[in-house]
Amino acid sequence: MGGRRGGLLREEKNGRYEPSPVELLFDLVFVFAATQLSVFLLKHLDLTGLLEAFVLLLAVWWFWDHIVWTTNWFNPDKWPVRLVLFVAMGLGLVMSTSILGAFEDLGVVFVVGYLGMHVLRGAFIIVAAWRESRELAMNLVRASIWVAISSPLWIIGAVADPQQRVWWWLAAIALNYFGPAVRYWLPVIGRSPVESWAVSGHHISERAQLFVIIALGESVLVMGFTFRGDWMNPASAFALFATLVGTLLLWLIYFNNTAGVAQKFFEKARESGRLAANAYTYLHLVIVAGIVLVAVGDELVLAHPDDPLDPSTAAVVFGGPALYILGNLLFKHSVGYRWLKSNIIGILVLILLFLLTTALGSLTPLIASWLANAVILAVVIGEEVAHRRSPAVGANLAP
Known part of the structure; x- marks a missing residue:
């Protein structure tokens, strides 16, 4: 997907985009997140703990993966994209530091970090891509609606009894993962075209x-x-x-x-x-x-x-x-x-x-x-x- 000169979209370079230093900096948050997940599982090494750790891993992976797709489309050497990555790092740190207490008293903090990323990413791509790639922008409109549908489940789970939280969050993350599988199908506007998700x-x-x-x-x-x-x-x-x-x-x-x-x-x-x-x-x-x-x-x-x-x-x-x-x-x-x-x-x-x-x-x-x-x-x-x-x-x- 090529962008016009001076735009934020990646310039086509034979489909070969090397990861930039700012992307590697962003990844450092997830070194900490991986450690926190291991510590969480060590402290809760039973079937319930395994299910809870699995839900947390799904959320952490979804966070990282969505930012990766964003930098696959947008040039991280441009300052607006860098700023998005910096804010995403902050939100990732909020989410990662709350992993150990996500099923205790830090459920709301965990959800703020996770949903904050989705809001940030969706708003940025829709605005940044609207002129250069209307199709990509519409893809994120669909994706944002799917996130909005799942958000009440995340929020209810965050304020629910900790023993019931895992089920609310499991339903929410299942919706998040199911969306791309059906190309974010919605009534009237349909699903995203396959070619619009082209990547390097x-x-x-x-x-x-x-x-x-x-x-x-x-x-x-x-x-x-x-x-x-x-x-x-x-x-x-x-x-x-x-x-x-x-x-x-x-x-x-x-x-x-x-x-x-x-x-x-x-x-x-x-x-x-x-x-x-x-x-x-x-x-x-x-x-x-x-x-x-x-x-x-x-x-x-x-x-x-x-x-x-x-x-x-x-x-x-x-x-x-x-x-x-x-x-x-x-x-x-x-x-x-x-x-x-x-x-x-x-x-x-x-x-x-x-x-x-x-x-x-x-x-x-x-x-x-x-x-x-x-x-x-x-x-x-x-x-x-x-x-x-x-x-x-x-x-x-x-x-």
């Missing part, structure tokens, strides 16, 4: 990769803060090594081959907006959720490496990598890979390990962590073998 595949791919690195970096922060230099304890030292190896293996699953394939796929895609929404807006959420669970598992392994393995710890130690591999499997399929057998087998083995270790109850978190790493390593090797055997990448990649 290179830019959105780079931004998603950076967020994955941010999330993985949060695991590294967890390692440092939890370990606290306890080198005299062999179990703690081996736990630190286990968590580091696990993070490196997760990085390989995503970055070793897939990132480059995905960029090439989107450079050739005709309906880039629809495909990017599926691959990066929805499927990357599963990847990030897996990383958050892995970070929680890392902290539990580092804090209690020699303790008996309880079901909650086993669930995150094995469930985090399984969810991460599932997200990568779905993402890779969305950009042209066949269904990778190594990923499917790895997920099944991790589930089996969870069931066996829970039933036996004789392992420690440290041993469980190394078992999970062994499975992830097998998945990495399986993917590499598949990639090397393939005569091409993308749609021709054999499992």
Whole structure:
């Protein structure tokens, strides 16, 4: 989508927009948000806490993703766009700092940050794009109406009894996520044209990769803060090594081959907006959720490496990598890979390990962590073998 000279829309540069420094600055808020989500889940490691953490993650991811799409269309080197990003950073910080109390006394603060972003983004795009791209402006009119429909659910949930809040917010976030899936259909004005959501595949791919690195970096922060230099304890030292190896293996699953394939796929895609929404807006959420669970598992392994393995710890130690591999499997399929057998087998083995270790109850978190790493390593090797055997990448990649 090209903009007229002097306008705020991106100038077309062969569809390749590099992330700007101000976008990277904006991302720093979400390093903190990822840490807060992990801490929240650690404090509420049960089914209710898992559901609440999931709703918070959905909101955090939706906030970040919407700003990414905004900077995909608008040039962040222009001062009006920069100011939007600065205000969005402030709203993101409001939301992130209220995560730990979102289901206690800070529900209103959390909603102010979240809905404030939507109001800011919608108003800016409608006004800024009205002359240069009426179609894009109308898209945001539709999107803003959908946000307005969901807003009462967010507000009612924020002032409702904390025990009921999760259900109000779950309904609200479901509406938010359902809107793009139906292209913000509304009576009379219909739905957004597919071509009007065209994006730079290179830019959105780079931004998603950076967020994955941010999330993985949060695991590294967890390692440092939890370990606290306890080198005299062999179990703690081996736990630190286990968590580091696990993070490196997760990085390989995503970055070793897939990132480059995905960029090439989107450079050739005709309906880039629809495909990017599926691959990066929805499927990357599963990847990030897996990383958050892995970070929680890392902290539990580092804090209690020699303790008996309880079901909650086993669930995150094995469930985090399984969810991460599932997200990568779905993402890779969305950009042209066949269904990778190594990923499917790895997920099944991790589930089996969870069931066996829970039933036996004789392992420690440290041993469980190394078992999970062994499975992830097998998945990495399986993917590499598949990639090397393939005569091409993308749609021709054999499992």
